[in-house]
Amino acid sequence: MDANDVTGDLEHVLLTKEEIQQVVKDLAAQIDRDYAGRDLLVVGVLKGAVMIMADLVRELHSHVTMDWMAVSSYGSGTQSSGVVRILKDLDTDLMGKDVLIVEDIIDSGLTLSWLLSNLRSRGPASVEICALLRKPEAAKVEIDVKYVGRDIPNEFVVGYGLDFAEKYRNLDFVGTLAPHVYA
Numbered sequence: 001m002d003a004n005d006v007t008g009d010l011e012h013v014l015l016t017k018e019e020i021q022q023v024v025k026d027l028a029a030q031i032d033r034d035y036a037g038r039d040l041l042v043v044g045v046l047k048g049a050v051m052i053m054a055d056l057v058r059e060l061h062s063h064v065t066m067d068w069m070a071v072s073s074y075g076s077g078t079q080s081s082g083v084v085r086i087l088k089d090l091d092t093d094l095m096g097k098d099v100l101i102v103e104d105i106i107d108s109g110l111t112l113s114w115l116l117s118n119l120r121s122r123g124p125a126s127v128e129i130c131a132l133l134r135k136p137e138a139a140k141v142e143i144d145v146k147y148v149g150r151d152i153p154n155e156f157v158v159g160y161g162l163d164f165a166e167k168y169r170n171l172d173f174v175g176t177l178a179p180h181v182y183a
């Protein structure tokens with residue numbers, strides 16, 4: 001194996017590329033059904049949601065517009081700081097709009113809980129959440145999430161947008177990191 005090959009840093013695969021594609025198709029079908037005949041503003045949360053956002057919107061058949069927000073709560077480690085900072089705000093006025101927040105993962109729930117109340121305060125008609133992954137055992141706050149791709153165990157995962165110290169986002173699958181990478 002190439003010494004720079006990232007696969008040596010991984011312990012096991014949680015979702016293959018094919019499984020992700022199926023999960024995304026299923027999420028898009030539910031969203032299409034629920035928003036039939038309505039315009040939807042899809043808000044991707046940078047950077048982790050880039051992959052799910054790009055794949056999800058291409059599976060949707062409704063009229064959508066897209067915008068992006070960048071927030072950060074993790075710094076460079078594996079524990080949420082709980083303090084959410086807006087690094088880039090939306091360009092769109094949310095007043096009267098149906099908004100769907102798209103996230104890669106819900107871990108403690110602190111980021112989305114904060115984001116939900118932030119976006120709700122801007123006068124939208126509705127705000128719902130779509131997340132590819134959720135860790136039920138890691139929840140520190142309860143949030144009402146309408147669309148969840150997969151519930152996963154409480155392990156730190158990387159790939160398909162998810163990083164550790166900004167690496168591994170480009171993997172086309174989701175896996176857990178080997179312990180030697182943390183050390």
Ligand SMILES: O=P(O)(O)OC[C@H]1O[C@H](OP(=O)(O)OP(=O)(O)O)[C@H](O)[C@@H]1O
Binds near residue numbers: 108162
């Ligand atoms: O439920 P929580 O415990 O709040 O964790 C989830 C958040 O953490 C990650 O973002 P991060 O702050 O690492 O930024 P990134 O998307 O740029 O990687 C992820 O994309 C979610 O936004």
Ligand code: HPA
Binds near residue numbers: 105157164
């Ligand atoms: O398990 C995770 N992996 C990568 N980023 C994350 N942000 C919250 N949880 C995670």
